[in-house]
Amino acid sequence: MRGQRVTAPPRARALRWIPLALTALLGIAASATGAFLFYDGEGERLHLALDYRAEWRAKDLETKLRAIGTPVGGFATFLAMQLADGLNPDGASFARWAQIRSDYADNKPRTYYWWPYLSTQDSAASASIASHPDPGFQTPLHYAPGGDKGEASELTLEADAQAATREVLIRAWFSGAVRMSRPYRTWGWPDSDATEIMFAAPIYRSGRMPTTIADRQASLAGVVAAGFSLHDVLEAAIRDTPRISEAIYISEEPWPADDTRQYFARYDPDKNDFIMEIGSLRPSDLAGVVIAKRVEGQGVNFYMLSQFLPAEVAAGRSPGPWLFLFSGLLLTTAAVGYVHLSLMRREALTTAVSISDARLRQTHRELEAVIRSSPAAIVCVDNARVVTVWNMAAERLFGLSALEAVGRRYQPPASGNGVQPPELGRAIAEGLMIDGTASLVTADGRKRDVSVRSAILTGDESEMLGAVYVASDVTDMVMLEEQLRQAQKMEAIGQLTGGVAHDFNNLLAVVIGNLDLIGTAFNPDSRNAKLLDGALRAALRGADLTRALLAFARRQPLQPAPVNINQLIEGVCTLLEHSLGETVAVVRELQADLWPVSIDAVQLESALTNLAINARDAMPSGGRLLIQTRNTHLDSDYALHEPGLVAGDYVVIEVTDNGHGMPPEVLAHAAEPFFTTKGEGKGTGLGLAMVYGFVKQSAGHMKIYSELGRGTTVRLYLPRLGGRIRDAGVATLLPSTAAAPKTVLVVEDNADLRRLVVGQIQGLGYKVIEAVDGDQALEIASGPGTIDLVFSDVVMSGGLSGFDLVRELRQRRPKLKLLLTSGFPGAMSVPEREIEPGFIVPILTKPYRRDELARQLREILEEAD
Numbered sequence: 001m002r003g004q005r006v007t008a009p010p011r012a013r014a015l016r017w018i019p020l021a022l023t024a025l026l027g028i029a030a031s032a033t034g035a036f037l038f039y040d041g042e043g044e045r046l047h048l049a050l051d052y053r054a055e056w057r058a059k060d061l062e063t064k065l066r067a068i069g070t071p072v073g074g075f076a077t078f079l080a081m082q083l084a085d086g087l088n089p090d091g092a093s094f095a096r097w098a099q100i101r102s103d104y105a106d107n108k109p110r111t112y113y114w115w116p117y118l119s120t121q122d123s124a125a126s127a128s129i130a131s132h133p134d135p136g137f138q139t140p141l142h143y144a145p146g147g148d149k150g151e152a153s154e155l156t157l158e159a160d161a162q163a164a165t166r167e168v169l170i171r172a173w174f175s176g177a178v179r180m181s182r183p184y185r186t187w188g189w190p191d192s193d194a195t196e197i198m199f200a201a202p203i204y205r206s207g208r209m210p211t212t213i214a215d216r217q218a219s220l221a222g223v224v225a226a227g228f229s230l231h232d233v234l235e236a237a238i239r240d241t242p243r244i245s246e247a248i249y250i251s252e253e254p255w256p257a258d259d260t261r262q263y264f265a266r267y268d269p270d271k272n273d274f275i276m277e278i279g280s281l282r283p284s285d286l287a288g289v290v291i292a293k294r295v296e297g298q299g300v301n302f303y304m305l306s307q308f309l310p311a312e313v314a315a316g317r318s319p320g321p322w323l324f325l326f327s328g329l330l331l332t333t334a335a336v337g338y339v340h341l342s343l344m345r346r347e348a349l350t351t352a353v354s355i356s357d358a359r360l361r362q363t364h365r366e367l368e369a370v371i372r373s374s375p376a377a378i379v380c381v382d383n384a385r386v387v388t389v390w391n392m393a394a395e396r397l398f399g400l401s402a403l404e405a406v407g408r409r410y411q412p413p414a415s416g417n418g419v420q421p422p423e424l425g426r427a428i429a430e431g432l433m434i435d436g437t438a439s440l441v442t443a444d445g446r447k448r449d450v451s452v453r454s455a456i457l458t459g460d461e462s463e464m465l466g467a468v469y470v471a472s473d474v475t476d477m478v479m480l481e482e483q484l485r486q487a488q489k490m491e492a493i494g495q496l497t498g499g500v501a502h503d504f505n506n507l508l509a510v511v512i513g514n515l516d517l518i519g520t521a522f523n524p525d526s527r528n529a530k531l532l533d534g535a536l537r538a539a540l541r542g543a544d545l546t547r548a549l550l551a552f553a554r555r556q557p558l559q560p561a562p563v564n565i566n567q568l569i570e571g572v573c574t575l576l577e578h579s580l581g582e583t584v585a586v587v588r589e590l591q592a593d594l595w596p597v598s599i600d601a602v603q604l605e606s607a608l609t610n611l612a613i614n615a616r617d618a619m620p621s622g623g624r625l626l627i628q629t630r631n632t633h634l635d636s637d638y639a640l641h642e643p644g645l646v647a648g649d650y651v652v653i654e655v656t657d658n659g660h661g662m663p664p665e666v667l668a669h670a671a672e673p674f675f676t677t678k679g680e681g682k683g684t685g686l687g688l689a690m691v692y693g694f695v696k697q698s699a700g701h702m703k704i705y706s707e708l709g710r711g712t713t714v715r716l717y718l719p720r721l722g723g724r725i726r727d728a729g730v731a732t733l734l735p736s737t738a739a740a741p742k743t744v745l746v747v748e749d750n751a752d753l754r755r756l757v758v759g760q761i762q763g764l765g766y767k768v769i770e771a772v773d774g775d776q777a778l779e780i781a782s783g784p785g786t787i788d789l790v791f792s793d794v795v796m797s798g799g800l801s802g803f804d805l806v807r808e809l810r811q812r813r814p815k816l817k818l819l820l821t822s823g824f825p826g827a828m829s830v831p832e833r834e835i836e837p838g839f840i841v842p843i844l845t846k847p848y849r850r851d852e853l854a855r856q857l858r859e860i861l862e863e864a865d
């Protein structure tokens, strides 16, 4: 995994474009909408500005119209005052006023009127006015009989042919104030000025304005009026305003019903002039933005339409929306870039995370494999001491499967006697840290020695998460070390004692020699001779001790010679039967055809005697002393476990008693010189030391087994004469190939075991016939086929036992070779195995090794018939 690059999956790369496209779309949409709203908002603002402009113009016109009417009202007041003073205003004064008015006013009226209200009877006055000589001053005085009913208050004024002027006069009369007329057309004027408006102001006889309409009708003295060219009025209205860029229409109705013709004035900005027209206005005629405003004249309303052409409206707009759109798009580009960058960064991060994730998983796998395959047991527990890791080595060491251990607290089995703390199981269960060597009681109660290291598992904050225990089974190593230490100790003691004993022996030899010489000089009965004898005995005893020491130190002179061990044991036993007393039964089990051994016979006898005496001492109230011999082969495996032992063929002498046995601490020191549990003066503690030294000096080996209360077995291994094979392979155990292969009949009721045994024996070069039980074996043996050896199990379900079978076979074929095998050889005493006088069936103890089987088969087959 390491060094491998992990890239983003192609799917992720393809999906990268979705957020980018979304951001771009969103940005463009937002910019466009924003720009549009901006544009729209600006339209509204623009419209407001235009509206304000139109409004302002309308108000301006309104003010100016009012200003035009004001002098008319003033003059009416003047005339009213004259009338009140009894003066009759005449045409001259009127003309004078009109003159002053023309000289000083901006808006010069085209015509002035003075209409004294005269009853129809007052014809004299009418005539005087009509005959007024002042040229240019019109005094069109008209009387119109009012109403059909002939009442004065309902008189209508026939001032002019125009309905508009008539109407304004009446309005002024009735309202008591200056009134303005609708535009009307006059005759006899140049076309452009043909449209006029008239301002009229009433004069009442009382000199004061009556409050009710009826009073006003009744007390009218006359009306003053002035007609103005509408064109001039409008021109004057705009004269002192800033340049007007828009077209303006002034009419009575903003949009009169279709085809209703009316007067209207159109201001042409290009000509900077009003053009008076008559016709009809339609919205469709006017392009751009048109804003209508009401203009209140005195008593008459106008409408002013301001037309703003599209070009002008557009000119009023700011580049704001476009700037907005541009910056929006710019921002969108930046956002897309940013999103792209963050996506790349996120992708890089994801990639990095997945790389480290993969590495982590790989490391985890490696660690798992290491833990699983570790030869050392690895156990982890958490803070609650619940087991979280339990590897295969732990399964083997504790005898508990991971399935049973993981996920719960470890319950250590009750530790029996002899288990020294610290105990690993207890430490795990109690969460104790433990380092160094410890003991362990396995699930099946065995006691093991373990080497343990433990560590605390900590988290990121150094908090404790649990503990790890790593343990190896060092039982064998501890045992071997102990044995080695023991062997080295014996070696050291041997060398030390050997040196001293040797010198001492020489000294004693001189002492004894001299004592012997001195002895000849005394009468044997004399007191001196007795004293000398005591000294001599003590010296001889000293010599015995030093000999024992020398024997232990392997420095006694030995005279090895080929010896028939069985014969030698027979001799020793005869002697022992007498010396050990009647309570001790001496039993012999000696293997016939024991291999010859080269050994110092005298020393062997003394060694056996020593062992027998120890046995007797261990059986104070009597017992059984069993002496056995047999040939055996120690393979290199076994030799490895016994320091100082060489693999090869050995003759084994086993001395077993059923006495009180030894506790482990005694067993550990039993072979050391001067170690004794026997009381002062009873034992020297040199017996086993001597045997040990002698056997070692003879290239053999001694092993003591003892169980408290059961008995002791001391086993002496003596090397076979000329039969020491440094590394015994199976080849030497195979039957000699020169001869025809021998046939073995295998009788075994367990099918699996039979298959295994048949395979093993065939592998050793023999022919094999199988039988599933004793009956079938007898049947085969009765047949004509050759059978050289029958190899049978002792215990077989139903039918004949192994012993029954061999008894039967011996009767049918006396020369047939036999070998039995059993898992319980201890239960079978020699008499049981002695199926006919002098013939003991050899037994191979289960489980056996292939080498042992091969050797037994070969030995039995090579035996003389």
Ligand SMILES: Nc1ncnc2c1ncn2[C@@H]1O[C@H](COP(=O)(O)OP(=O)(O)OP(=O)(O)O)[C@@H](O)[C@H]1O
Binding pocket: 610, 614, 615, 616, 618, 657, 659, 660, 661, 662, 666, 670, 671, 675, 676, 677, 678, 682, 683, 684, 685, 686, 687, 688, 689, 712
């Ligand atoms: N067969 C046995 N059963 C029980 N304990 C034994 C046996 N053989 C030896 N021992 C123990 O081993 C010790 C040492 O034995 P060893 O023969 O070396 O000395 P000893 O018998 O005490 O003295 P000695 O043999 O010199 O008279 C004995 O004291 C005894 O405790």
Ligand SMILES: [Mg+2]
Binding pocket: 610, 613, 614, 683, 686, 687, 688
């Ligand atoms: Mg002894």
